[in-house]
Amino acid sequence: MSYELEPFHRDVPNDELLTDLRRVARELGKNQVTFREYNDKGRFTASTLAGRFGSWNAAIDKADLQRTINRNISDEELFVNLVEVWTALGRQPRSRDLRPGPSRFSWNTYACRFRTWRNALAQFVKWANEGKLLPESNLREEKAGRRTPRNINWRLRALVLVRDGARCRLCGATPRDGVRLHVDHVKPWSKGGETVLENLQVLCNVCNVGKGDVELKG
Numbered sequence: 001m002s003y004e005l006e007p008f009h010r011d012v013p014n015d016e017l018l019t020d021l022r023r024v025a026r027e028l029g030k031n032q033v034t035f036r037e038y039n040d041k042g043r044f045t046a047s048t049l050a051g052r053f054g055s056w057n058a059a060i061d062k063a064d065l066q067r068t069i070n071r072n073i074s075d076e077e078l079f080v081n082l083v084e085v086w087t088a089l090g091r092q093p094r095s096r097d098l099r100p101g102p103s104r105f106s107w108n109t110y111a112c113r114f115r116t117w118r119n120a121l122a123q124f125v126k127w128a129n130e131g132k133l134l135p136e137s138n139l140r141e142e143k144a145g146r147r148t149p150r151n152i153n154w155r156l157r158a159l160v161l162v163r164d165g166a167r168c169r170l171c172g173a174t175p176r177d178g179v180r181l182h183v184d185h186v187k188p189w190s191k192g193g194e195t196v197l198e199n200l201q202v203l204c205n206v207c208n209v210g211k212g213d214v215e216l217k218g
């Protein structure tokens, strides 16, 4: 990108910038234009437009085009969202469950990143399973006389959720029965229970309250 061009474009009216943005959209045959696509085909630079309108998405809005999927969303964020939707539904989400409300991201975002729903789930499971490396690192912590952190990370949550079928391990309730699900330590962390797959379980809010600080057999 050439910064020398910027002063030259300073006098280009907003309308002309937007007209060129719409022209690129027409040439691409869609109502979305990415920053990179505009740099390839536009008369100006994408940063000229972003600078003029405040952001790239603001320029897209002004041109009455559709925003493209936020390129800054990480796979991790998409998977964490999947854990949340999974927990909220109490079953494996279907692609149509990925809509505002239960989900922070649309099905489109997943399709864009993973092509198919099946592949999105496959990648999610792969991501969660990388958490199996955790016990090894936890062993190292133990040797060093350190404990696992109390906080249950998202990978572990995903694994526990999938293993327990996203239902309360004690009473079998799911959110469809009107409960909320939690991932919880079997032997409380405060009593020396470690944050490892074997010591974690899905509980509903009712059983979780009943449990208090009493130890349960896993």
Ligand SMILES: [Zn+2]
Binding pocket: 168, 169, 170, 171, 172, 173, 203, 204, 205, 206, 207, 208
């Ligand atoms: Zn329960």
